[in-house]
Amino acid sequence: QVQVVESGGGLVQPGGSLRLSCEASGDTSSIYNWGWYRQAPGKAHEVVAWISSTGTITYASAVKGRFTMSRDNAKSAVYLQMTSLKAEDTGVYYCNVNMQTWGQGVQVTVSP
Numbered sequence: 001q002v003q004v005v006e007s008g009g010g011l012v013q014p015g016g017s018l019r020l021s022c023e024a025s026g027d028t029s030s031i032y033n034w035g036w037y038r039q040a041p042g043k044a045h046e047v048v049a050w051i052s053s054t055g056t057i058t059y060a061s062a063v064k065g066r067f068t069m070s071r072d073n074a075k076s077a078v079y080l081q082m083t084s085l086k087a088e089d090t091g092v093y094y095c096n097v098n099m100q101t102w103g104q105g106v107q108v109t110v111s112p
Helices: none
Strands: 002-007 010-012 018-026 034-039 045-051 057-059 067-072 077-082 091-097 106-110
Touching: 002 091, 018 034, 018 091, 018 106, 034 067, 034 077, 045 067, 045 077, 045 091, 057 067
Parallel strands: 010 106
Antiparallel strands: 002 018, 018 077, 034 045, 034 091, 045 057, 067 077, 091 106
């Protein structure tokens, strides 16, 4: 079984940057894909970025060019570097492993 914990959320001004981290523990050898998702107030859950089992990284169109997802296999962790943040990026960001295991989420608020 795998557990994941996110960190790095916070309040940032529009145009600013934040870096989210997601660290896994437990049976990390079973991890074959990772994903970042978010849920804005009053909106549905949406995917932000994910890394497939082959290492391919895919981004949602809304964040492409602004967000960068990376992975550190030695640390069983993934990161989401977010730049040029907009108010519409506000929400709770979740890490997901193998389309099954979710973290508790971290709040990202983009506001003047």
